[in-house]
Structure formats: structure tokens, C-alpha cells
Amino acid sequence: MxxxxxxxxxxxxxxxxxxxxxxxxxxxxxxxxxxxxxxxxxxxxxxxxxxxxxxxxxxxxxxxxxxxxxxxxxxxxxxxxxxxxxxxxxxxxxxxxxxxxxxxxxxxxxxxxxxxxxxxxxxxxxxxxxxxxxxxxxxxxxxxxxxxxxxxxxxxxxxxxxxxxxxxxxGQNSLSMDLGGQDADSDGIALEVVAIADILLQPATAEELAEHELLMQSLDKEVKGQCLWRAAVN
Known part of the structure; x- marks a missing residue:
């Protein structure tokens, strides 16, 4: 482009x-x-x-x-x-x-x-x-x-x-330790902007997805309905 x-x-x-x-x-x-x-x-x-x-x-x-x-x-x-x-x-x-x-x-x-x-x-x-x-x-x-x-x-x-x-x-920032160069936040962590093309996307495994679903079900139960995460992604 x-x-x-x-x-x-x-x-x-x-x-x-x-x-x-x-x-x-x-x-x-x-x-x-x-x-x-x-x-x-x-x-x-x-x-x-x-x-x-x-x-x-x-x-x-x-x-x-x-x-x-x-x-x-x-x-x-x-x-x-x-x-x-x-x-x-x-x-x-x-x-x-x-x-x-x-x-x-x-x-x-x-x-x-x-x-x-x-x-x-x-x-x-x-x-x-x-x-x-x-x-x-x-x-x-x-x-x-x-x-x-x-x-x-x-x-x-x-x-x-x-x-x-x-x-x-x-649209995405990476975190790197502050070595005294770039501006840092209050915790001493410098924000470094990186291109999305440079980010390695690692899909979740079946086991991780199952664990995530269990967590979502637990949150649904606590709020007696649909938790905010499900509402956001749906």
C-alpha cells in the first residue's frame, strides 16, 4: 500500500x-x-x-x-x-x-x-x-x-x-525496561511502540481454551448471568 x-x-x-x-x-x-x-x-x-x-x-x-x-x-x-x-x-x-x-x-x-x-x-x-x-x-x-x-x-x-x-x-504497545532513555511511566516502564507485523501471534491450545471456558463459567455464576467479558466479545 x-x-x-x-x-x-x-x-x-x-x-x-x-x-x-x-x-x-x-x-x-x-x-x-x-x-x-x-x-x-x-x-x-x-x-x-x-x-x-x-x-x-x-x-x-x-x-x-x-x-x-x-x-x-x-x-x-x-x-x-x-x-x-x-x-x-x-x-x-x-x-x-x-x-x-x-x-x-x-x-x-x-x-x-x-x-x-x-x-x-x-x-x-x-x-x-x-x-x-x-x-x-x-x-x-x-x-x-x-x-x-x-x-x-x-x-x-x-x-x-x-x-x-x-x-x-x-494499536499495540510493547513494554521494555527503562534504561534511562525514553520517557517512562511511574513504574519505570518505558513504552515502546512496535509494528503489528513484528508481533508473533501464538494461538491458544485446546487445554488453554478449556481452562478459559471454566473461568468464564465461574464468572457467569458469580454475576448470575453473563460476565462483562462475554458481553464484550459477543
Whole structure:
């Protein structure tokens, strides 16, 4: 499965008022593994960034003045994303800008070039309702180091999001003894996220299943009905 983790930086917040994309950063995942086949371009937006946006990304008009325009990189970008599932944090924002840029060069909407769009912000809200789910907050929650992130950058943020996405969707943690490196819980046990593909699944033996059934019957008897475990799996 081919996935592209994508981020953009822009001159402001609203493509409908003329704000433009100034940077696109993408990293490629194949079968949930980073390939190193990245896509990254700074783009001349032919306008200044708003003051608030400039404070976020630090990409000045002077720096961007000799960079290619979107029309000059769009074919390379389209070929790179073609058919992939694209992973974006707060997808409506980036897709809105990409659609506006594609419309300017008379090309189909972003969704028509890709195999699907996955919004990690929506996914995080479902996993962690009521909590902060910004990229920085998710980096903290999943132990992804963003200490080198002083300003926003599309490629850097795409790399961080790829790590967060992989951690957020693995679904299982392994425990390892704390050797003073990674963050640990109050018992000194460090949480290490591992890929499901790396976990050896050992089916229960007939004897173990029989013992389990006896335990379930005992629990059913204690609650005078069906225990919570049976209700959950049924």
C-alpha cells in the first residue's frame, strides 16, 4: 500500500481571498515503511505572506522570489501523488489550498489525482476526544521528538506527521525496561511502540481454551448471568 504524508505552508489562512501555497512537503510510505522518496518544493506565491503566517513559517518574500511557481512543479507533484492514499493533518485546510492552486492551472481537484484522503486530525479527535490534537500535542502524546521544530516547515511537519500517524495506528504497545532513555511511566516502564507485523501471534491450545471456558463459567455464576467479558466479545 502506497501512502503519501503531506503538509503545506501558505501565505495566510484563506485561499478564497488570494492566499497561496509557498511550500509543499511529502514523505512516502509503502506498506507502512518510510522509503526516503520525498517530495519537497518551495514555491513563489507571487505575493507577500501575511504577518501572522510569516511568524509561523519564516519564509520571506525575498527568499521565495527565485523559487518556481506552482505551475512549474504541478506535473511533478501530480505524478508523485498519483493514486496514493494521502495522509494530512487537518485535511480540509491543505486540500482547500491545493484545489485553489490546481484550479488556477486548469487541472482537476486534488481528490481526483489520489486514491483517498485520510485526515489525522479527525482520527486523533476520535481517539482522544476532548484533548488537544495539534501536531505538537500528538508528538508529545506519542513520544515523537519535535525539539528541532522552531518554525513550521512543510517537509519537517510531514516527517513528524508520518511518525505520529504510524504510532497512532499501530494499536499495540510493547513494554521494555527503562534504561534511562525514553520517557517512562511511574513504574519505570518505558513504552515502546512496535509494528503489528513484528508481533508473533501464538494461538491458544485446546487445554488453554478449556481452562478459559471454566473461568468464564465461574464468572457467569458469580454475576448470575453473563460476565462483562462475554458481553464484550459477543
Amino acid at each position: 502506497r501512502q503519501i504524508v503531506l503538509d503545506t505552508e501558505t501565505t495566510g489562512l484563506n485561499p478564497r481571498s488570494g492566499d497561496r501555497i509557498i511550500e509543499i512537503g511529502c514523505v512516502e510510505l509503502i506498506d507502512r515503511r518510510l522509503t526516503g522518496n520525498n517530495f519537497h518544493h518551495y514555491i513563489n506565491p507571487e505575493r507577500d505572506s501575511e504577518e501572522g503566517a510569516l511568524a509561523v513559517h519564516g519564509l520571506t518574500t525575498e527568499f521565495l522570489s527565485d523559487k518556481p511557481k506552482f505551475a512549474e512543479i504541478v506535473d511533478e507533484f501530480r505524478d508523485y501523488i498519483s493514486g496514493a492514499e494521502v495522509v494530512i493533518h487537518n485535511a480540509p485546510f491543505d486540500v482547500g489550498f491545493l484545489d485553489a492552486e490546481l484550479k488556477r492551472v486548469e487541472m482537476p481537484l486534488f481528490k481526483d489525482h489520489v486514491g483517498g484522503i485520510l485526515d489525522t486530525l479527525q482520527q486523533a479527535k476520535e481517539l482522544h476526544p476532548g484533548k488537544r490534537n495539534s501536531l505538537d500535542a500528538l508528538c508529545d502524546r506519542y513520544g515523537v521528538s519535535n525539539a528541532h521544530r522552531t518554525l513550521h516547515g512543510a517537509l519537517l511537519d510531514a516527517e513528524l506527521l508520518a511518525e505520529v500517524y504510524l504510532a497512532m495506528t499501530r
